[in-house]
Amino acid sequence: MKHDLLGLKELSAEQIKNILSEAADMKKIVVGAKEKKIKNLQGKTVVNLFYENSTRTRLSFELAAKYMSANAANISSSGSSVAKGETLTDTAETINAMGTDILVMRHSMSGAPHMLSKLISASVVNAGDGMNEHPTQALLDMLTMIEHKGHIEGLKVAIIGDIYHSRVVRSNIYGLTKLGAEVTVGGPSTLMPMGIEELGVKVFNNIHEAIVDADVVMGLRIQLERQKKGLFPSVREYFRFFGVDDSRLKLAKPDAIVMHPGPVNRGVELSTTVIDGEKSVITQQVTSGVAVRMAVMDMLIHGGF
Amino acid sequence: MKILIKNGHVIDPANGIDAVTDIFIENGVISEIGEDKDLTGVEMEIIDATGKIVAPGLVDMHVHLREPGQEYKEDIETGTRAAVCGGVTSVACMPNTNPVCDNAAVVSYIKQKAAEAGYANVFPIGAVSKGQEGKILAEMGEMAFAGAVAVSDDGHPVENSGLMRRAMEYSEMFDIVVISHCEDMALGEGDMNEGAVATAMGLRGISRAAEEVMAARDIIVAEAIGGRVHIAHISTKGSVELIRQAKRRGVRVTCETCPHYFALTEEACMGFNTNAKMNPPLRTAEDVAAIKEGLRDGTIDCIVTDHAPHHADEKDCEFGLAKNGIVGLETSLGLGIKCLVNEGVLTMGGLIEKMAVNPSRILGIAKGSLSVGQTADVIIFDPRSKWTVDIKKLHSKGKNSPYDGFELYGKPEYVLVGGEIIINQGELMK
Structure with a gap:
């Protein structure tokens, strides 16, 4: 069974605490370690699919993936088939078919990652959907x-x-x-x-x-x-x-x-x-962001929250 | 061809009949009601309706058949076939086609296609304004002569109050009613009903005020000029109250609601279920209770489906991008029995009034009754017989129904249109 992070609405207090606990450990790697590289996601592929502009969230996910030795790729809405009018479903299935393990998605429409998660085998991380959740x-x-x-x-x-x-x-x-x-x-x-x-x-x-x-x-x-x-x-x-x-x-x-x-x-x-x-x-929040995303992706691949 | 429907519980509110009796049909017309006819030696088909209800075919005055122009969603043949499967023998179809039904040629085209299809009777509704653009009156007189039974810009509200006034005045000359889709666009921009459920899902809320502001306006305009208006698909407690008060004052207003406004609440949208996305949106339990009370006390005249078929691609997408509307022709009778008759809101006769008699009166068409001399549009169903909705098996091209897996009652076992048996023992004959 695959695991997703679509929102905190769907998680229990226990699951949230588990993520925060692992994130605290990951933060030591982000701020303390001499070499920011662990092998937790070695051989895994993370794709950032961003339908809205983002600097910090996208970079944060990308670094989190790379610190854990994953292959990371980014797609943004301009310059891709998205601009050619391809449906979200078709785009996601295409990405899924390329062997993606985690699809990180930002979209302007509430519920877009929920819809997608039902259609693809990759784990979906909601990086912001409309006015719903982040x-x-x-x-x-x-x-x-x-x-x-x-x-x-x-x-x-x-x-x-x-x-x-x-x-x-x-x-x-x-x-x-x-x-x-x-x-x-x-x-x-x-x-x-x-x-x-x-x-x-x-x-x-x-x-x-x-x-x-x-x-x-x-x-x-x-x-x-x-x-x-x-x-x-x-x-x-x-x-x-x-x-x-x-x-x-x-x-x-x-x-x-x-x-x-x-x-x-x-x-x-x-x-x-x-x-x-x-x-x-505010700047400490940014550092926490990388740690949280490392924890989330690590847990998604290794059995969930 | 002669048909005898024997021993059924005949419910014909238009003629005050609610009794076990027989109906005799000759050459497509009801020729006699009663048990004393001597039929020895007459060659005829006999339908045994023992233990079942025999009623006039349902009349649905708010349907989107999508033809011409959007045949990928539905066409006149598939839409009227779906209608008959739901016991609906007459539909009035909305003019938001492509091209818009705003002239006599399109009205005639729809009637001709319906005749060729040969399922339900189709009564086109013409547009209020040319192109449904809300600017200039469409040729209502010509459309009425070609067979249009009402005018509406359904799908688009008539925002200009002056145009609505002219539409009421002008249409009256041709004895056709204006059907108003009430929605103040500036208040109505959103995805679902405004409130905690929308807020929790991060969806934009549509205020009840969007519907009620325009319903109030139409009532005021009708009252001021002595005109007549029919308010489409009301969904809120406030709309029910506005119309109740207006009727007490003697305003010439009638209205309709849809099964989804008494069968479902906004919570059906949870999980981003696009098959629960419609306009007006599903409301709250409080509104559902008010809609039922409006049906019970006669404030609401009709139950219509607002049958709105869409292609799968238009619903299998982001909630915010999904099209509004659901199919309804094959589930309306079942929902009426389940939510209204079985819950004691309406008697079976009351349900038939809302689904056959009153729409016919409002449109001025000779339907909705089993009178002797009438074309024989008859349905026979067992209101205790349970069936389960399977949206994959709907006859409409559109499978966009929120009722998949619902247990309903009274699937029509026989449907006669113009004396022709189109559904026989539950089987579609053509």
């Missing part, structure tokens, strides 16, 4: 939180920004609530999806209430084209009411950490002083 991002966020706080259970995590369109927030909600954290989400009401509270989070349209006593403050990227679609009046007004700056950050716990999945719009989601400040762990 499970490895949430796992790397949780790994970073554990490194700083020692645990997830009982943490208060405030996630601020465009909740409606964010797959990062959904995966974090599933993962964090399963591990016992208290999650609050904050942002403009026009970027807040209906029924989000039924996922087990508290909702605030006032950033102060959302941030108060938080152990973790996470900003989410605001896509600037959302403003053109009329979902909020201006970037200036967004920052005035929802931007995380030094004074607002004082409402969080004194030892709070600040996170962001990147890339950050400086002065929109977070002020420059917050991004570069001592509470920021």
